[in-house]
Amino acid sequence: MQDKKQLVTIKGTRDGLTLFIDELCSFNEAIKELHDKIINNKPKKDEPIVSVKVKLGNRYLEGNQDKQLTDIINHEHGFRVESIESEVIRKEDALKWKEESKIKVINRIVRSGQVLEVVGDLLLIGDVNPGGKVVSTGNIYVMGNLYGIAHAGIDGDRNACIVASYMKPTQLRIADYISRAPDYESDGVYMECGLVDEEQDKIIIDRLQILSHKRKELSRFERRVQNG
Structure with missing residues (x-):
């Protein structure tokens, strides 16, 4: 049986963690998998706060989706969102x-x-x-x-x-x-x-x-x- 494709990939760096979110899946699917992975990778209480960069690829966040991402990551103590980066910008911003x-x-x-x-x-x-x-x-x-x-x-x-x-x-x-x-x-x-x-x-x-x-x-x- 073929393994299910990961929608959220976590990579550790010298400065913290980088989260890569699949740009083709639905936002709700990505949010659910992200929530599970954040809980499973939660640092111990005595460990320092881990800085997190979120990479969205060619995904553009709408409405309060950036807040939803931030809330999920920051909700569990031990993580802090440093940046949310997308390769897509709005026409008016361009x-x-x-x-x-x-x-x-x-x-x-x-x-x-x-x-x-x-x-x-x-x-x-x-x-x-x-x-x-x-x-x-x-x-x-x-x-x-x-x-x-x-x-x-x-x-x-x-x-x-x-x-x-x-x-x-x-x-x-x-x-x-x-x-x-x-x-x-x-x-x-x-x-x-x-x-x-x-x-x-x-x-x-x-x-x-x-x-x-x-x-x-x-x-x-x-x-x-x-x-x-």
């Missing part, structure tokens, strides 16, 4: 991610009193005059003179950076970090970038070339520019 990862190319001068704000990365072909301000949820690239205020990673992205052909800003801001004019050379600097140095716990200005080492993920910017 569109939001696309919008946030897009580069906005704008050709203009941001004058005193004006604020230019975008979602995603900003590529400004033009100057930011004193009293002008550019704001982005991602990185800011100014192909011109940056004299005003630039605020990158406004939603909290501390890995964002600010790049300018000529940098002499009134203020730089990255996420919740602020760096003011006295931090810069009085005559300004050419082809430099501003980014957060976590060790110094402040925004630093450095050569543009360091981005290839400190912000390797910026290669996606080059691909998007080349591919349109």
Whole structure:
């Protein structure tokens, strides 16, 4: 007689347990088998809490199904859900991610009193005059003179950076970090970038070339520019 296919597979790792849930079976079937396996693998009372990652494959959880999974795993003392991971995302989430990862190319001068704000990365072909301000949820690239205020990673992205052909800003801001004019050379600097140095716990200005080492993920910017 052929063995019944396992709907829930448990694998131990150095960091805890990983649960793989079959993506083709019904959710109720998976929940029942998961409940039985959690009880059978329950740690002893004197053992430390075990961290659990749940892998769903191409299954998307609807309604309160994620809560049902969490309740079953956390109900028996000794387990804690660290993450529930699916290869599937909702259409609206995909569109939001696309919008946030897009580069906005704008050709203009941001004058005193004006604020230019975008979602995603900003590529400004033009100057930011004193009293002008550019704001982005991602990185800011100014192909011109940056004299005003630039605020990158406004939603909290501390890995964002600010790049300018000529940098002499009134203020730089990255996420919740602020760096003011006295931090810069009085005559300004050419082809430099501003980014957060976590060790110094402040925004630093450095050569543009360091981005290839400190912000390797910026290669996606080059691909998007080349591919349109």
